[in-house]
């Protein structure tokens with residue numbers, strides 16, 4: 001099944017198409033995501049390799065840890081991807097989808113740094129740290 005959707009940064013300089021077939025979407029509560037996103041967590045959607053196609057690539061890159069490169073639009077600053085090197089599974093910031101309807105949060109990671117008072121997403125698998133299981 002193909003569920004093809006479009007996405008972009010806030011200013012529109014970065015654009016992509018993504019096939020959501022087999023996707024997973026989750027919240028990351030790690031401190032890096034809190035800093036990078038400017039809020040309590042960031043939400044990413046991951047698809048199998050080959051299902052993300054850039055129409056115009058993000059031209060900004062930040063290496064905040066030895067694990068990942070975060071790519072962003074250098075014009076408007078929108079965080080676009082979290083790329084984990086050889087484990088890169090095409091993680092895009094879910095909020096950059098033009099139409100995120102129907103996407104459910106199925107997991108949450110790094111819940112040990114979840115903001116006080118913020119409840120778990122009902123039904124979402126919870127992980128204290130990172131995981132490759134999701």
Ligand SMILES: [Zn+2]
Nearest residue numbers: 009011073076
């Ligand atoms: Zn932009």
Ligand SMILES: [Zn+2]
Nearest residue numbers: 028029030033
């Ligand atoms: Zn994170």
